Amino acid sequence: MPRVLLLLPTTTYRTEAFVAAASGLGVDVTVASEQPNALARLNPTALLTLDFNDPQKAAQRVVEFSATHPIDAVVPVDSQVVVVGAAISAALGLRHNSVTSATAAQDKHHMRQQFKLAGVPSPKFTLCSLQEDRAALGHRVDFPCVVKPLSLAASQGVIRADDQGQFIRAVNRLDAILKREHGMPGATETSGNASASSQVGLPTSSEEFLVEQFVDGPEVALEGMLTRGELSVLALFDKPDPLDGPFFEETIYVTPSRLPTETRGQIQIARCAEQAARALGLTEGPVHAELRLAKDGPTVIEVNARSIGGLCSRTLRFGTGMSLEELIIRCALDGEFEPPERQCQATGVMMIPTACAGRFIEVHGLDEARAVSGVEGVTISAHPGQQLVPLPEGSRYLGFIFAQADSPESVETALRESYARLEFKIETPPLSQTTFDRTP
C-alpha cells in the first residue's frame, strides 16, 4: 500500500481535512509535525517529529525513516512547510517543486524579483531595512504604497500608507510585529494564548521589509494544481469586499467568479497566474494565487505553493464529491491523475474578521446564523478565553461561514446575512491598555 507523508504544522487549520482525506483513501499515512505528539511512542510509524526550520536535517530524518517505511508522496499542507516539503521530496527522489522555487514562493522580495525578471505584471517594489531612517525612506517612496513583511501570512503586518506620516507609523508598527514574531527582547506578546507555541517557516532576518506600489482594483484568488508545470485551474474566487486598506483583511470568497470568461477576463487571470508560477520555477502541486484586476489587466500580488488557507477548502468539491485535500493527495501519489471538474454549484466562505482586541467570551446567534437559507455551516475556530488580536498584529480568524446557492450573488447574500446574525462577546481591555489601533 502506498504511504503518504503529511507535513502538518501544529498551528495549521488543515489538520482535520487532510487527516480525513488521507484516511479515506486507504493509504498508509505518516504525519509529521514540528512538535512531538504525546502518543508518538505508541505508533512511531505514523507520528514523526521533524525540525521544519531545518529542511536538510528533516530530509535526512525522513530518508532514514523511509528505509523501513518507503514513502510515495510528501504533502506539505500549508505555506509553513513548503520548503521543507520540497527538500524531503528531493532527498527521496519524488516529483515535487525544487527547493529553490519553494523558497522563492516563501519570500515576497525574492518572488517580486522573479516576477520582474520574467515580465510578470506585479506591483513596483523596494526592499527596505528597518535600520534605515524612516523619514528619509518616506521621501523616496511613491504613495499610496503598501508596507509588507517578507514572510508572514494572512495579511499580518501588511499596511497601506497614503502619506509620509502614515508611512512612518506603518513601518514602526511592522517593526514591532516582526520583533514579536521573531521573539526578540522587548517585544510585547500579542499573538494569542496558545498553550504551546511554535514558530515555523520564519526567515532568520527580521530587518527587511517591502514597500510596494498599491494596486487599485478588485482582487481575486485562483486555486490551481500544477503538474509538470502545467496549471489546471480548480477554482477562481471573487473577493467582493474591497481590499483598499489600511489593513487587508480577507473576508468573503465566492466561486465561480462573476468575471467574464472571455479573453480579458478569467482566461487572462489564469494565464497570468501560470506565468507567475513559471517565473518562480514551481512545477508541481497546489498553487494559490492572489491577483488584482488593475485598469491595464491582472496584476499578481503573490503566488503560493500551497492550497487555499484556513478552512476555506470546505467550499470546494470535485467530481462526485472529492475534497480539495483528497485531490491534492491523489495528485501527489499519481502524476497521471487528472483533477476532476469542480462541482458546478456556487459556493462561498466568509472568514469572520477579528474586529477588536480582547478576550473572546462567547458568541450568540449561531442557530440563527446557521438557519439562513443557503448557509451550509458556521464554524467558530476561536476558543472561549482566547485573546483576540486583530490585523495587522494578529493572524487568526474568529471562524468561518460556508454557503452554497444557485448563484454567486445568492451565496454572497447568504454569507452577509448569516454574519449579521452573529454577536461576539469580547471582553475588551481598558482604553488605556489598548495597544491595537485600527487607524493606519
Next chain:
Amino acid sequence: MIGKTIGASIRAHLSTDDPAVSDAAWESVPSSDELREQVQHVLDTDINPSVAAHGGVVRLIDVKDNQVFIQMGGGYQGCGQADVTLKFGVENSIRAAVPGVGVILDVTDHASGRNPYFTPSTK
C-alpha cells in the same frame, strides 16, 4: 472496474433479505461490557498517562454494540491536532489491543475547549 464489481455485489446483496453483517460475524464480536472494560484498560494504561503531558485526557463515554464513543478533555478539547492524536494515537492503540471494535466516534464539543494545546493561527 473493481468499483463496478463491488457496487454490483453490494446491490445484489441488498436485494436479498440477508443481513448486511452475518450473525456469525456478530457472534465473534465481544459484548459491549467486555469491550468497555478492555477499551478502558487501554485508556488507563497506554493513552492517558501519555496525553497527560499535554494537559489532555481521553474518556470512554459509552460502548454500543461495538461502537466506541470517546471524549477528549483538557488540552485536547479544541486542540488543532486532536484529529491526529485521535486517528493515529488513540484509535490505533485501541484497535491494536481490542479486536472487534467497530467505529470509534469522538463526541467532544471541541468548540467549547477553553485551553487547547495547539491553536490554528496561520494559512
